[in-house]
Amino acid sequence: MITLHGFSYSNYYNIVKHVLLHKNIPFVEDTQYGGTDEYLELSPVGKIPSLTTDQGINLFESSVCCDYLEETYLDNPLYPADSAARAQVRQIMKVSELYLELPCRRLIGFSFSKTPPPVEVVDEVRAVVSRGIGALNRISSFGPYVAGSELTMADIYLRYVMSVAGPIASSVMKWDVAAEINGFAEWQLLMGSLLESQKIDADREANQSEFFGVIQARAQKRAASK
Ligand SMILES: N[C@@H](CCC(=O)N[C@@H](CS)C(=O)NCC(=O)O)C(=O)O
Structure with missing residues (x-):
């Protein structure tokens, strides 16, 4: 199954998540905040989101992930035919x-x-x-x-x-x-009003305090190492 890596507070993550939900593509979410060497295996630029395909191929850059989904899963297209x-x-x-x-x-x-x-x-x-x-x-x-x-x-x-x-x-x-x-x-x-948006907004809100906790911990670590 497709895995979407990243966190729900990220708007780029939510772009790809909305495409997955709109197209009814089964996927699982893997919470990642980046900033580690391991994450570079998923996204060589270290950014959120990244996506692992059904075939185990890692993709990064949200527009690339969206294009991959659009070209692979033809139902509920998100581009006009013309x-x-x-x-x-x-x-x-x-x-x-x-x-x-x-x-x-x-x-x-x-x-x-x-x-x-x-x-x-x-x-x-x-x-x-x-x-x-x-x-x-x-x-x-x-x-x-x-x-x-x-x-x-x-x-x-x-x-x-x-x-x-x-x-x-x-x-x-x-x-x-x-x-x-x-x-x-x-x-x-x-x-x-779209169901996809409502799910994404609820997940985003639920992730908010954890996300700001990560940001704060990183800022404290940087300050301590100066
Ligand atoms: N061009 C990237 C931008 C992604 C991006 O900026 N993601 C943010 C989270 S919303 C991020 O990973 N920021 C951490 C960083 O820039 O190191 C994409 O479209 O996927």
Whole structure:
């Protein structure tokens, strides 16, 4: 059976988990927080998530894992059949990750530590995220799903990207990014009503204190070794 390695508080883990649940693919979860040499056997870059296939092959990078699942398990497809429509779905995924998630992630340490980031960093993040919002407002339809009438991989990406980018932008920059994406609020309710989302959100909440315990223990270890 497929094994998904990682932890439920991770939004990247949850992207792959949502795909597994949507496609009704049997899988087991293996809680891993990374940071060890053993974990590099599963993900050579040491990041969460990674996935072991039925054949025992280890895959890492969430988009690679999602593509593997889409190409291997054909039921409940998450991309349109038409290649141009598929490309449009991928554009939304790219914009979400490159222009919302990754810039906001630069502020994640400041969000955890509740310390103010350098102004130059905030300015850089703000500029990139503004581009992302502008692009999403041009390319998303939210009709009712982000790329049209069917749920696609872009919905899954945007949901879990915003589960990190939204709270970071709000706590560190006092910026309500979601409010600037037209149609986002209604779509978020729709996405939140899915059974897959509800399971993932419940698992995420259940993992929260353990995850922050791991983060805290690592910070204490680093401080002690200085
Ligand atoms: N590009 C990676 C990003 C994954 C990622 O950043 N995961 C976080 C957890 S949400 C992580 O492992 N962070 C630890 C680290 O960066 O060392 C993917 O798509 O899988």
